[in-house]
Amino acid sequence: MLREMKIIKNQKMEKDIFLLRLERDLKIDIFPGQFAMLRINDSYDPLLSRPLSIYKVSDDSIEFLYKIVGRGTYLLSNKKQGDKIKVLLPLGNRFPLPIHGEKIALVGGGMGIVPLSFLLDYIYKDVDVYSYIGFPTKIHEGIWENFKEKSKFFLLSTEDGSLGEKGVILDFIFDIDRFDRLYACGPTSMLMNLWRKVKHKEKLYLSLEEKMACGFGVCLGCVFRNNGKNLHICKDGPVFSGVEVNFSESQFTD
């Protein structure tokens, strides 16, 4: 539902990455994988709400971690503690949870770590988590320390080698079919390559992204075309099983 929420903090974590914490005044169930649509202003400019993955939930707060990628997120970063913002949430489906004792891989690229971090909080006591997260360049510890603390195995890479291993994260996942489940979110090229690598597609869950206007299934803006049919990311997803998506027969196939 659409509700007005108070900003507890909107903190700069990195030069273009912010942590937004909102007061949670109503008990609504929110699950890893879900997202929210945030009204940037009460005016009509920017007109559309911005979809953000849910990063962390506590009894009295909801957190988002976002990167400034355009004017909307820039305006959001200027919001101050005590400001109010209208939010539509929770939206979308959720990551199917693993079974006790399973061996899990989390594969995150850039801001794709956001929903995975929420999932990690949810499951790390129950399962063995192997986290593989990659960034273009060095990034503040506060953004990835949750993975380091809660994972049984943790590997970070940067494309320029300024932090962790040098290279793209997929180059560091060996024997990929040993995991009971893999959860991934990040750039489409990363998801596509991961999907190709994983033999048992039913073990893979991908959180997809596309520009969206409404977030609840009426504008039909956020489509992923594969196998000759449309998946609507906001409503059918954003989480899809590796069986549901087929990058070989999709809009990304040349």
Add this chain to the structure above:
Amino acid sequence: MNPNLQIKIGDLIFKNPILIASGTGGFGKEISIFYSLEILGGFVTKSITLKPRLGNLPPRIWETPCGLLNSIGLENPGLEIFMIEELPFLEKINTNIIVSIAGESIEEYEILVKELNNTNISAIEVNVSCPNVNKGGIQFGLDKEILYELIKRLIKITQKPLWIKLSPHTERIDEIAKILKKARVSAIVLFNTFLGLAIDWKNRKPVFKNIFAGLSGPAIKPLVLRYIWEIFEKVKIPIIGCGGIICFEDVLEYILAGASLIEIGTANFINPLICKEVIEKLENYFIEEKIQDLIGKAHKRKEEF
């Protein structure tokens, strides 16, 4: 329910002038999570075509100042699946259900109208902003002769009131409106989206694969309002206003300019409760006056300037 909000168009009674515009509420299920669609004056479905359509590949939407460009490409499940899976839900709702139809040929439009004759819907909205495959892809609504031919043939077979949703790029809209009135069209809907363009300057190419896309949202409101005014003065045909309506005040502007009904579109995307909120404000505003008496009222006062 406030009886002062009631509007009559032909034999149809609308409990208030607020409708959800085609393509902005799907087939009703998503919006009905937020409120009961029974409170609406009416609901216009996403456009139905004879065969299922996958629509365009992304990107499909692009934000502009106070506006939204879209290039969805008429994605819809097609007539058959619509009739089986979507219509039963809509027919149970106690409000006017208007089905929007789009065809690639006059024959396709005819089949759609014939099939809808056997349903309980209130009216058919004809989306004429589709390419006519038999005439080199020009939109039906942009060719006066073809449009008249299409409407003449549909009027002959329809048992439902026909509304025609025009493109703002139609030439001589006043003449078209006169022709449509003569053809016994029940109402005209002004407008479908304006064609616009966005360039992806980083990659130095158009954002959309189809190059042009439809602009909606508050940015177009004054443009549409001007036509509502003009057509109201020139043609006595019920006008349904559609374009950039996002609040109660916009509704009043449209009605005072000459619209009998209002379709709210893009605003549903940014606030799924918008129609409910607008209707509540109308209920509080129209305590003594009747909304029907206010249609086109601003024209009568223009001499006072």
